[in-house]
Amino acid sequence: MKRMSQKRIKGKPIMSECIFCKIASGEMNADIVYRDDKVVAFRDIAPQAPVHVIIIPADHVERIEAVKNYDIFGEIFRAINVIIKDDATGAFKQGFRVVSNSGRAGGQTVDHLHFHLLSGRQMLWPPG
Secondary structure (H helix, E strand, O other): OOOEEEEEEEEEEEOOOOHHHHHHHHHOOOEEEEEEEEEEEEEOOOOHHHHHHHHHHHHHHHHHHHOOOOHHHHHHHHHHHHHHOOOOOOOOOOOEEEEEEOOOOOOOOOOOOEEEEEEEEOOOOOOO
């Protein structure tokens, strides 16, 4: 795996080639739906449902098994709840799906821990 150089923006570490780090730092534009000091959420540019939001830790963590501070999971799920409760469209009233892919075989395409929040259509099982 290619090693990315680490730099700091506003005192926080980011990986210089990570697209999600660039979004979290404000270096790259995105349709942000939620932001605090620990979590950033934005609309997916290739949505797989009418509502498709990506939720990431603001600091770079490559994947689930690389997490060292498990509090980030609580922060992410708190952000998901805020997004759902603040939604004025009603997209989440009938249901939604939250999923995270880890590793290439798991379907992870960006090496930054992230969760997908999907809604607005019937979700099928099994997925993918």
